[in-house]
Each structure stands twice: as structure tokens, then as C-alpha cells.
Amino acid sequence: MATVSPPLGSSPRAPRGRAGRAGGGAPSEEGRGRDGLWPVLFVGPLLLGVAVFYFWPILQTAFYSLTDWGAFGGWTFAGIQNYLELFADPALYLSLGNTLLYTAIVLLGIPLAVYLASLLNLPGLRFAALYRVLFFLPYVAMPTAVAMVWRVIFNGDFGLLNYGLGLVGIEGPYWISTPGAALVAVAIVGLWSSLGFSMIVLAAGLKNIPPELYEAAELDGATRWRQFRSVTVPLLTPSIFFVTIVTVISSFQLFDLLYAILGSSNPVLPRSMSLVYFFYREGFVSNDKGYAAAIAMFVFLIIGLVTALQFRLQKRWVQA
Amino acid sequence: MTSTSPFARTRRALVATAATAAFAVILSGCSGGNAGGGSSEYSAPEEDLSAKITYGLWDQNQVPAIEENIEAFNEIYPNIEVNVNVTPYGEYWTKLQTQASSDTLPDVFWMNGPNIGLYGSNGQLEPITGAVDAGDLDLANYPEALVDLYNVDDVQYGVPKDFDTIAIWANRALFEQAGVALPEGDWTWEEFQSTASAISDALGGQGIYGAAGGMDGQTTYYNTIFQAGGAVIDDGTSAYDTPEAQAGIQFWTDLIASGASPTIQQLTDTTGDQWFTSGKAAMYWGGSWFRSALTDTELAADVTVLPLPEGEQKASVIHGVSNVVSAASKNKQAAQAFQVFLASEEAQQMQGDAGAIIPAFDGTQGAFTESLPDANLQVFLDALEYSQPLPVSSNSAAWNAFETELLPQAFSGERPVDEVTAELAEQMNAALAEE
Numbered sequence: 001m002a003t004v005s006p007p008l009g010s011s012p013r014a015p016r017g018r019a020g021r022a023g024g025g026a027p028s029e030e031g032r033g034r035d036g037l038w039p040v041l042f043v044g045p046l047l048l049g050v051a052v053f054y055f056w057p058i059l060q061t062a063f064y065s066l067t068d069w070g071a072f073g074g075w076t077f078a079g080i081q082n083y084l085e086l087f088a089d090p091a092l093y094l095s096l097g098n099t100l101l102y103t104a105i106v107l108l109g110i111p112l113a114v115y116l117a118s119l120l121n122l123p124g125l126r127f128a129a130l131y132r133v134l135f136f137l138p139y140v141a142m143p144t145a146v147a148m149v150w151r152v153i154f155n156g157d158f159g160l161l162n163y164g165l166g167l168v169g170i171e172g173p174y175w176i177s178t179p180g181a182a183l184v185a186v187a188i189v190g191l192w193s194s195l196g197f198s199m200i201v202l203a204a205g206l207k208n209i210p211p212e213l214y215e216a217a218e219l220d221g222a223t224r225w226r227q228f229r230s231v232t233v234p235l236l237t238p239s240i241f242f243v244t245i246v247t248v249i250s251s252f253q254l255f256d257l258l259y260a261i262l263g264s265s266n267p268v269l270p271r272s273m274s275l276v277y278f279f280y281r282e283g284f285v286s287n288d289k290g291y292a293a294a295i296a297m298f299v300f301l302i303i304g305l306v307t308a309l310q311f312r313l314q315k316r317w318v319q320a
Numbered sequence: 321m322t323s324t325s326p327f328a329r330t331r332r333a334l335v336a337t338a339a340t341a342a343f344a345v346i347l348s349g350c351s352g353g354n355a356g357g358g359s360s361e362y363s364a365p366e367e368d369l370s371a372k373i374t375y376g377l378w379d380q381n382q383v384p385a386i387e388e389n390i391e392a393f394n395e396i397y398p399n400i401e402v403n404v405n406v407t408p409y410g411e412y413w414t415k416l417q418t419q420a421s422s423d424t425l426p427d428v429f430w431m432n433g434p435n436i437g438l439y440g441s442n443g444q445l446e447p448i449t450g451a452v453d454a455g456d457l458d459l460a461n462y463p464e465a466l467v468d469l470y471n472v473d474d475v476q477y478g479v480p481k482d483f484d485t486i487a488i489w490a491n492r493a494l495f496e497q498a499g500v501a502l503p504e505g506d507w508t509w510e511e512f513q514s515t516a517s518a519i520s521d522a523l524g525g526q527g528i529y530g531a532a533g534g535m536d537g538q539t540t541y542y543n544t545i546f547q548a549g550g551a552v553i554d555d556g557t558s559a560y561d562t563p564e565a566q567a568g569i570q571f572w573t574d575l576i577a578s579g580a581s582p583t584i585q586q587l588t589d590t591t592g593d594q595w596f597t598s599g600k601a602a603m604y605w606g607g608s609w610f611r612s613a614l615t616d617t618e619l620a621a622d623v624t625v626l627p628l629p630e631g632e633q634k635a636s637v638i639h640g641v642s643n644v645v646s647a648a649s650k651n652k653q654a655a656q657a658f659q660v661f662l663a664s665e666e667a668q669q670m671q672g673d674a675g676a677i678i679p680a681f682d683g684t685q686g687a688f689t690e691s692l693p694d695a696n697l698q699v700f701l702d703a704l705e706y707s708q709p710l711p712v713s714s715n716s717a718a719w720n721a722f723e724t725e726l727l728p729q730a731f732s733g734e735r736p737v738d739e740v741t742a743e744l745a746e747q748m749n750a751a752l753a754e755e
Contacts, residue, residue, distance in 0.1 A: 071442045071715075072420045156589045157527070157582075177588035265535055266588055267728035270721075284414050286718045286751075287438070 058300065065293035075290065082294035092298070094271070095278040098183055102274060103251035105187035106194060110243055113198035118232050120199070121206045132203070139196035147260030150189045151176065154261070176262055182272045186258050190251065198243045205239030206232070237318045245310055252303050255280060275299050362450025362656055370399035371654035376416070376426030378409040381612060385674035389667045393658060400654045420444050425646035427655035428662075431478050433469045433639050437714035437755075440472030446645040446652060447475045448659070456660050462680045465709045466640045478642030479663040480680035482671065484608040485636045485703035486539050488626040491619070494602035498522035498530075503626060509547070509571060512629035516580035519602045530580045532592035532601035533572050535728060537720075538637050538710055539592075539605050544568035547631035552711035558719070558748035560741040567631070569730055570737050577733055584732045608700040611692065612676050620692065625699040638707035640680055714755040719748040 065082055067075040086092055116135065120128055138146060153160045156174030165172040175185040209232065217227045233240075255276040262269050273281065276299060283292030377386070383404060390402045405426055407415050413435060419425045420439065431439065439445050451457040459467045462480040470478030495502050498519040503511060516530030523529075534540050537552075545552060548571075550564025559565050575581045582595060596604035597619060604610075605628070614620045628636055643662050645655045661667055668681035675691040678700065689697040713719070722744055730740040 071438055072417070072444060154589075157586055158590065174585040174589055177585040263588070265724050267535065267584065267724060268588075270725040281721065284417070285721055287417070287715060 061293045061296050061300075064290055065297045067290045067293075069289035069293075071287060078290060082291050085291065086294050086298065091270075091273075091278055092295075095273050095275045096302075098272060099252055099254060099274045101183060102187045102190065102254055103248055105184065106190045106247060106251045107244065109191040109195050110198060110240065110247065112191075113195050113243070114202055114233065114236065114240060115228075116195070117199045117202035117206060118228055121203060132199075135199050136196035138193040141193070143193070143256040144260045146189065146193055147257055150185075151261055151263075154185050177266060177268055179268045179271045182262055182266075182268045186254075186261050186272075189261060190254065190257055193257075194247060194250070198247065201243050201246075202236060202239050205236050209235045234319050241310075241314050241318045245307060248306060248310065249303055252276075252299065252306070275302075361652075362454055362456075363653070364454065364456060364660075365397070365653045365657050367397060368399060369397060369654055369657075371651040372401045372403065373427035373649070373651050373654050373658060374403045374405050375658070376405045376407065376412075376429035378407055378412040378430060379676075380406050380408075381676050382671070382674070385671045385676065388670045388674075389662060392666060392670070393661045396661070397654070397657060400658065402658060423648045425648060427649040427651055428643055428645055428658050430481070430641050431470070431644040432641055433710045433712045434716035434720065436470055436478065436642075436644075437472055437712060437716070439644070440470075440475070440477045441714050444647055445477045446647045446649065446656070447477055448479060448645075448656075449476060451656060451660050452476065457663060461665075461682050462663075463638065463640075463682075463704055463707070465638045465707055466642070466680060469639070469709045469712070470642045470644075478644045479659060481641045481643050481662065481668075482677040483638055483640030483680050483704075484678065485638050485700045485707050486543055486605060486607055487628055487636065487699045487703060489596060489604045489606050489610060490624050490626050491596065491599065491602050491622050492624055493622040494519065494523065494528060494599070498602070502624070506627060506634070507629045509544075509629050509631050513575060513578065513580065516575065516603060517578050520578075520580045523602075524579070527600055529582050529595065529601045531575065531603040531605075532587065532595040533575060533581045533605065533731070534587055534592035535584065535724065535731070537723060538639060539607055541568055541572055541727065542637045542711060543605070543628055543635060544571040544631065546635035546637070546708045547628070547633060549632040553713060553752070556713070556752060558745040558752065560748065561738075561745035564632075566737050566741050569727065569741060571631075572731050573733060573737055576731055584728045588728075608678055608688070608697070611688070611697065614692065621694070623692070623695050625696045627699050627703070634706040636703035636707050637710050638704065639710040713752060715751070718751040718754075722747045722751070 064075070066077065066079060068078040068081070069075045119125070120131055120135075125131075152158075154175035156162060156172070156177065159172075159175070161175065162172035173181045175181050213231050213235075214227055217231055222230065253276055254274040258269075258272070258274055258277055259280070262272065269277075275295065279292050279295040279299065282288050282295060375386070375390075377383075383406060386404060390404070393402065394400070412430075416425070416429070416435075420442075425444065431445075448457060452459060457479060459476070459479075463483055466480040466483050467476070470476060470480070490502065492502065499522060500515060500518045503515060507515075512531075519528070519530035542552060545565045545568030548564040548567040550562050550566075550568055551559040552565065553559060554562075572581075576583055581587075582590070582601070587595075592601070592604050593606060593610060593613065595601035596606075597613065597617070599619065603626070614623060628634070643659050645652065645659050649655045663681070665681050665684060668679040668684045669687075671677060672679040672684045672687040675687060678685050678688045685701055689701065691697070726740050726744045726747075729735045730737045
């Protein structure tokens with residue numbers, strides 16, 4: 001998938017491959033030998049970590065999804081029983097629907113992030129660094145801390161949001177205790193807190209757009225908006241694609257914001273739960289870990305599926 | 321790439337925890353599942369026994385009193401080193417499950433009612449019968465309802481450490497402001513309802529309510545169910561579909577419908593104790609543990625405690641933490657000695673003097689009532705007489721989740737009480753049958 005240009009870290013000036021050594025003659029045999037060993041040494045520890053903490057647990061989870069798990073680890077083989085139960089469980093479709101709704105709302109943040117990033121990239125913008133910090137702050141803040149603040153903002157009786165709405169004559173709902181509104185409220189926070197990350201990635205993509213293009217566009221009489229539409233957005237599509245992939249994956253893993261904003265004893269939680277919350281409930285509240293493992297596998301597969309689908313669709317809209 | 325996302329982190333942590341637990345089980349050769357036996361080896365250790373043990377608990381506020389306990393314990397056993405391990409309540413049970421699955425439970429740790437069944441019936445805990453037979457523990461010193469709570473299949477696993485009962489925390493200033501007299505002595509459901517309504521009527525304009533309920537069974541609807549003469553679990557099946565339990569639920573539906581209490585939605589956004597501490601509710605059904613929330617507040621001077629109103633009978637839910645010893649402890653003798661010491665009158669008196677909790681040992685509770693002399697905290701101790709244990713089963717969390725989901729639909733008037741409780745009983749019975 002070479003069409004994704006490196007959005008972070010690598011600037012066009014960085015030497016690529018062996019280009020930096022051009023003219024220095026062909027590398028010696030010895031050099032090649034060292035090159036063969038060094039990468040392994042550097043990547044080895046990371047690979048080991050990935051194997052132990054990612055691949056092994058995935059295999060474990062896959063195995064335990066086929067078992068009936070006793071209270072503290074005693075298990076019996078159950079075949080595909082957990083999966084049969086899972087696909088007959090209305091909670092699965094409910095939580096899948098909620099997760100998709102959440103993902104859709106958070107994705108609305110990407111056009112916004114593109115627009116804001118291009119504004120921040122305007123030459124001569126004062127306090128640009130300050131704005132960048134402000135937009136990025138929510139992303140680095142602890143999700144639980146973010147959730148606690150928003151919980152207060154969303155409070156139906158004493159919250160800032162409803163107070164503000166009241167000033168313009170709108171009576172706000174009890175955001176986090178009304179079934180439909182609760183998930184939207186969580187998604188608004190999700191959108192808000194992922195904006196900073198998207199903008200940083202997109203800003204890096206913007207730096208890669210040659211200024212000559214804008215100069216040429218201006219000579220042709222293109223307005224700012226026209227430049228944005230015809231130069232910025234098309235050339236930014238690789239970064240937009242990357243941000244979309246990451247946002248979709250993290251949205252499918254919604255748990256902490258939901259749990260912390262709604263609170264574990266919220267009566268609307270069962271109707272507003274996400275896939276990962278469903279996993280948590282079965283695994284750690286009802287203590288049915290075999291079933292929870294099946295849910296985890298489902299989430300794993302569906303994220304893989306959606307990501308593969310996006311890679312397939314990218315050919316239609318991402319500029320190479 | 322995704323590891324940069326905070327959402328990803330939590331899920332990974334969860335999956336990793338589950339998987340690590342799984343891994344540990346394989347290593348330990350599927351050690352779980354041995355059923356708890358009735359006998360227990362116990363002998364008081366020699367004073368020069370040398371060991372290192374850990375003590376797992378969830379309340380940082382109680383650590384100072386516990387350190388005092390450990391100091392006194394070390395005067396007898398100077399060579400037993402006790403390490404206190406505090407895990408916040410929110411993560412305590414998740415962590416404990418993982419520890420139990422990998423045979424790495426703390427040697428001594430706190431246990432509560434909703435979880436005792438799970439750990440007791442799965443052979444994770446060391447029975448205390450040995451210490452009782454040896455005469456080092458006398459269960460007659462502790463409230464009977466609590467002792468019973470930690471008895472699983474006729475085997476006693478825990479020694480009560482403290483207890484809590486439920487009563488009404490009242491704001492005298494709001495009663496005065498509303499011109500409503502404070503009730504004296506016992507009162508009925510009707511009197512409670514009319515008092516709460518009178519305050520709401522008088523002060524509603526300022527956003528003040530007469531009473532704040534809540535969705536927590538222990539402090540609210542379990543009490544009214546017991547007061548109506550009903551039960552939550554009866555002989556291993558749900559009793560929610562009985563007229564008594566329905567009357568206990570109806571109590572809260574009526575209270576909310578009359579405007580005497582904030583609605584369920586309001587109580588979700590702002591919990592009952594928050595309504596009370598911010599001076600927006602005159603009465604709050606709460607546990608004795610709420611005492612520590614009043615420390616150094618302006619409100620403390622206006623607070624008094626009223627007994628719960630009486631339905632068909634008096635009732636108040638009692639619950640308490642107990643100290644248990646892990647069956648897999650490698651220093652079991654030292655752990656049991658520490659468990660026995662924590663249950664002693666001496667150690668319990670120190671806990672009581674610290675004021676945060678009501679110690680379980682009879683006669684050590686005076687310090688608690690004196691910690692707020694004008695608030696009549698004695699009500700909580702009097703409630704012992706008519707208290708009933710918190711309803712629990714082997715896997716309480718499973719059906720507690722159904723209560724949280726369904727009962728609010730009755731409290732809000734969205735669906736009739738009998739319909740909701742019938743559905744709840746059905747779901748709860750399915751969960752109980754799986755235990």
C-alpha cells in the first residue's frame with residue numbers, strides 16, 4: 001500500500017534509501033553484512049514485545065473464545081457455542097449499531113480537522129503555535145479527566161451546556177441520562193478530543209504541498225476557497241486516508257470515554273453501550289470470559305474487515 | 321500507529337489482562353476449581369515466626385488506622401512484615417479476579433458481600449474454622465447478620481472488620497427554612513412521604529427537594545423491600561415478582577412522581593449524595609460511611625440522622641467488609657495470625673477511634689457516634705437490631721446489572737412496576753440458574 005505517503009516524521013529533504021551515499025561507490029560486502037544484522041538487532045526487541053503482548057494474546061483470546069470459562073480459570077471446551085450465542089444476542093447488534101453511530105459522528109471531525117489545519121497553515125498567522133497547542137491539548141489529556149469535565153458540562157440541571165442553551169431559549173435534555181442523547185454526547189467528546197491528533201497529521205501533510213502550486217493557482221486567479229478545494233484537499237488525500245483509518249479503528253474501540261462519562265450505574269448504559277463495553281460487561285461484570293473472548297474476536301475481525309474495505313476503496317479517492 | 325490513540329490503550333489493556341490471566345492459568349496447570357473444604361489447618365504461630373505478607377484493600381482513608389494496627393501486631397510478631405497494598409475500589413475486583421486466576425492473591429485482603437460467594441465457592445479462600453475451633457476467634461463478638469454474610473455453604477470464610485447500616489441524613493437548616501418539623505422517633509412511609517412533599521412544596525422554587533432517592537439498592541430500594549416484608553432473593557430464586565418487593569419499588573416510584581424527589585434522570589446526572597451535600601435536598605438515604613464525606617464541611621453542623629421510615633416492619637440493610645486469607649497463601653500461618661489480630665478488640669478499637677468506619681467488634685463503636693456529637697449517629701448502631709443482610713449470591717454482579725437496567729424504568733413511571741419487576745425476576749432467575 002505504497003500510496004500512503006509518510007505523513008509524520010519524514011521530510012522530503014531526508015535522504016531516502018541509499019541515495020545519500022550516491023557517488024561513494026558500491027557498498028562493500030562487509031557493509032552489506034552489517035546492514036543485514038543491525039536492523040534485526042534494533043527491531044528485535046520491539047518484535048519480541050509485539051509477539052508477546054499482541055500476537056500471543058490474540059491467539060489466547062481466539063482459543064478461549066472456544067471455551068466455557070469457570071470463575072477462576074478452569075475451562076471446558078465448548079466449540080463454537082459462544083459464537084452461536086453471540087450472534088443470537090440482541091446486545092451484539094445493539095452495541096454494534098451504537099459503535100457505528102459513534103464512529104460516524106467522530107468521522108465528521110475529519111473535514112473539520114482538514115479545514116482547521118489549513119487555516120493554521122496560512123502563512124503569517126499569528127499565534128499559530130499557541131493554537132496548535134490548544135487544539136492538541138485534549139488529545140494528550142487523560143480520557144478519564146476529560147470525561148469528568150464533560151460530565152459536569154453535560155449535567156442536565158447545573159451543566160454549562162444547558163445553561164448556555166437556556167440563554168438562547170432552548171431547553172437542553174439530560175444529556176447523559178437520555179438514551180438517544182447519551183451516545184451523541186459521548187461522540188461529541190470523542191470528536192473533540194481526536195481533533196488535535198488529526199490536525200497534527202494533516203498539518204504535516206500540508207507542509208508537503210509545494211508552495212509553487214499555490215502561487216500558480218493565485219496567478220490563475222483562484223480564490224482562497226478555490227485553492228483549498230482544488231489544491232489542498234486533493235493533495236492531502238493520503239493524509240486524510242491515514243487519519244480516517246486511525247479514527248475508525250479507535251472509534252471501534254470506544255470504551256473509556258463511554259464508561260467514564262456515563263458512569264457504571266447509569267440506567268441508559270445498557271442501551272448506549274459500545275462493542276468494547278459489551279465485552280467488558282460480559283468479561284468483568286458477568287464474569288463470562290469465554291463469551292467475552294468471542295466478543296473480542298468479533299471486534300478484532302470487524303476492525304480488520306472495515307480496514308481492508310477502506311484500503312480497497314482508497315483507489316477511488318486517494319491521489320497517488 | 322493505533323497505539324497513539326487513548327481509546328486503543330484501554331481495550332488493549334483489557335484484552336491483555338484477560339489474556340495474561342489465561343496465560344497464567346496454563347502455567348499453573350489449571351489450578352482453579354477445587355471446591356472449598358470444610359476444615360482448615362490452623363495453629364497460632366510462634367512469636368519469632370519470620371514472614372513477609374501482603375494486605376490488599378481499597379480505601380486509602382483507612383490506611384493510617386491500619387498502619388497503627390500493623391504496628392501493634394508487630395509488637396507481638398516482630399518478624400512478620402506486612403505490606404499494605406491499596407487498589408482503588410473501581411479496579412479492585414478486576415485486579416483480584418486476575419490475581420485469583422494466577423494464584424497471586426494477597427495473603428490477607430478485604431472481601432465484601434457481593435463477592436464472597438464467588439471466591440468462597442471456588443476454593444480461593446481459607447476458612448476460619450481452625451481459628452474458631454482453637455478459641456482464637458469468637459464469632460459471637462460480631463453482628464450476626466454480618467457473620468452470616470461471610471458464610472458460604474456452611475463454611476465461614478471472613479471475620480467482619482466493620483459494618484454499615486442505612487439511615488436518613490437530614491439537613492436541619494432546610495427543615496427550618498421550609499417550616500417543617502423534624503420527625504421524632506419512629507415514623508411511617510406515609511409520614512416520610514408527606515414530610516418530603518411538604519419541603520419540596522415550600523422550597524421547590526429554589527430548586528430544593530424534600531428527599532433524594534437513588535438507584536443504589538443498598539441505600540434505597542432493598543431497604544423498602546425489606547420494610548414491606550419482602551425479599552430480593554428467596555431460596556436461590558428472585559423475589560422481585562412478589563407483591564412485597566413490588567410495594568418496596570412502588571415506594572420510590574410514588575416519591576418521584578409526587579415531586580418530593582428529583583427524577584431518575586436528574587439523579588443520574590447528580591447523585592443523591594451530591595444533591596444533599598450541595599444543600600439541594602433535605603433528606604438523603606445513605607450509609608454510615610457517608611459520615612466521612614461530611615468531615616470539615618460547613619454542612620456538618622446542620623446534619624442530623626433520622627431512622628428509616630417503617631413500612632410493614634422496620635428494616636435497614638447491613639453490610640460490612642471482612643478480612644479473608646487466600647487459600648494459596650505461602651505464609652498462611654502468618655496471614656492467619658494477622659487476620660486474627662485484625663479481628664481483636666484491641667485492633668478494632670484503634671479502627672473505631674480513627675472515626676472513618678464503625679468497627680464490627682461489639683463495644684468498640686462508641687468513638688464513631690462521638691465523631692459528630694450533634695448528629696445522632698447512634699441511629700446507625702440502633703439499626704443493628706432490625707438490620708437485614710445485603711442480598712447477595714455467588715455471582716451478584718450479573719443480576720445487579722439487570723437491576724440497574726430495568727428498575728429505573730419503573731422509578732420513572734415509564735412502565736408499570738409489576739411489569740418491570742416480572743421481567744427483572746425472569747432475567748435474574750436465568751442468571752441465578754447459571755451460577
